[in-house]
Amino acid sequence: MTNKSPVLKKLRNVRRKDQRPGEILRAALEVFSINGYAGTRLDDVAKRAGISKGTIYLYFNSKEVLFNEMVRHWILPQLEKIEQIGKQPAGSAEVILRKQLKVIYEDMVSTKASCIPKLIISEGTRFPELAEFYYQEVIIRAHKTMHETVRRGVAAGEFRQDALNWQLHAILSPALTAAIWKSVFDRFSPLDLKAYFQTHVDLLLHGLKGKS
Amino acid sequence: MTNKSPVLKKLRNVRRKDQRPGEILRAALEVFSINGYAGTRLDDVAKRAGISKGTIYLYFNSKEVLFNEMVRHWILPQLEKIEQIGKQPAGSAEVILRKQLKVIYEDMVSTKASCIPKLIISEGTRFPELAEFYYQEVIIRAHKTMHETVRRGVAAGEFRQDALNWQLHAILSPALTAAIWKSVFDRFSPLDLKAYFQTHVDLLLHGLKGKS
Amino acid sequence: MTNKSPVLKKLRNVRRKDQRPGEILRAALEVFSINGYAGTRLDDVAKRAGISKGTIYLYFNSKEVLFNEMVRHWILPQLEKIEQIGKQPAGSAEVILRKQLKVIYEDMVSTKASCIPKLIISEGTRFPELAEFYYQEVIIRAHKTMHETVRRGVAAGEFRQDALNWQLHAILSPALTAAIWKSVFDRFSPLDLKAYFQTHVDLLLHGLKGKS
Amino acid sequence: MTNKSPVLKKLRNVRRKDQRPGEILRAALEVFSINGYAGTRLDDVAKRAGISKGTIYLYFNSKEVLFNEMVRHWILPQLEKIEQIGKQPAGSAEVILRKQLKVIYEDMVSTKASCIPKLIISEGTRFPELAEFYYQEVIIRAHKTMHETVRRGVAAGEFRQDALNWQLHAILSPALTAAIWKSVFDRFSPLDLKAYFQTHVDLLLHGLKGKS
DNA sequence: AATGAATGAGTTTTCATTCAT
């Protein structure tokens, strides 16, 4: 009966109270990413969170608000990863680039939030601010950081001169494709993420280092 | 009053009759790709096709049937392109690869059907047969064809030995990314498709040809 | 089988199509006036109109729109009566006043729309534009017209001088009270409208004609 | 720290305890009279009373019970006024009538409870017992009392003989109208209650005293 | 073949009521 102790009860409750929105946001991620915005019933989100439909409305004013806050909530970890990418220690451009790509794969592809890119793609037309937010805060920032690394490599004579002109979409896109593959096609042909990552890095570095 | 002639009417009608499903499929592509399956109202499809909602049901038994047939209809051209890729004439592996990639870009990215990948990604979870169909008939076949080209290049000493181990997702993914970019982010930052394609080919060929 | 004649069918249909909104507005008047705005379920309006819930939305965009248009629709006849009041022929002020009051009673109290005043009173706080519309277009205009008659009577020496200072609410209020009584208390004590009207006219005219 | 003394606390609490229902009934009057029964959320009543929603249920078993008790609570003062009307001292019928009307105006129109008539009108259909209670205990009793005064005036030769036949609605209705006006239209055109009362009395007495 | 009015099942949203603390 230890869990009947008033102190413990209070503790448990406080924790629950604070967790509620988080639980909902987690359930929302799972359900929205399977069914999309319009295809998701709040009943299902509630059921997955183990609460009743009405409870959602205690924390989020509408389905649309829930969706928006959910996406932003799960983008945050990606933003933090981007920060890390920028703070790479000194070293050869190649080493830095490898580390940066590794960080991107780890979060964009291997975590719970790996379905975020799919959601942005699916709902970007209906929620343009969300698409723009993702574009500005995740894609562009990641691009900039990695471009800086390429610039350093070129300056050091490590990379080909014309690598500077490369479209950065082309440099990052394998990571995006991996995230999508995990969400959509993995059931038909599971992705060997390690090998895939290796291919990506090889391809990129050979491309960067080869003579123009 | 020429357009009141019974013969002309009939002619016009026959033509119309044949065009009807096509008009609907085109309207459906446009509307579904913007709103997704659940977010699309048949009213909007009808409006865009310039017909009434009931007419859709003369040609398609349900929203779901329409969606499925629509996707398959617009995947067809991609299938045909894939066929062409396989029938590449002899030549250096590099030349063939360039041509193959060009064909893929032309159809997957530059045509009306360029939103199909986005749709497959968005609705693949809800329509798994569709996702599988796309996986088998488009992705796998394109992979196989290109892998054969790589094999030829390796045999001829044109490409690095270990290129055979490369995950083909990584080889094709830039094209997928381009299609998605066009659908989702182009409004924020328009993609320079020519330059993007160039980067992709450079990256790939330098990677393939570089020494292991 | 005469009603299967194509012409008749068409006629019937056209009539129905044009009547639909009117039928809904009638049902809405009946149900809203019993339950008030918030207490009314559109299901009940639909049931009373003999249609389904969805049909209401073919003609009115929301419950609120239906309510507003309903009130305005049923106020129209009152506006027309007001017009008539203003166009009274010459005659002694007393005769004109009697006719004017009769017209008011006939429409405000004896018709289907007699519950409009009750609705305005009940919902005026929540729909201030509606209350103001009724105030401006019904109350004020009726006031002005009758005040003009009083003025004429005073000028002709028929009415007391100080009658001009009378608050017109006090002159019209018995009609309002009668409408309310009909809607609320008639079940407990049915109003003898003829006698009530007689009292009102007597009271008013004795008051107007008595010496100051 | 005096307010931490247990005795004071208890005192304060006792007082609070006794005031609680009254505070709720006051808040309920304000909110119900603005939004009507169905349009009122208990949350709003609680907020206005400065308590939590659950607390209401400590004193009232349901929204319906609260509404009923609230109306009866605020009708009480009107009942007491009616008692006073009946206990008028001797004097001319005119003087008594003036005093009686003054009392009615003072309570029905000038107090916090002046929105009660509007509430009865709005919700009378849904709460027929309430409407009947108001009819029997307020309207009928006021009518009877004033009719007795008229009878006295007629007997004394002070009023016209046929005044006895007058519908009493017509005699009291200006007061009702004033209460309604205050609740609904005052924002568009504020009622000058003194002048309005004067008109009412003038009109009535001239009518009563004029020769038939 | 084509229409579009009508339907009603399904979804979002609200809110009276309960209850653990």
Next chain:
DNA sequence: GATGAATGAAAACTCATTCAT
């Protein structure tokens, strides 16, 4: 006694589908 988080029944509103014309 007081709270306010949680519930779920009920109501507004939507839209795929039908069908009379």
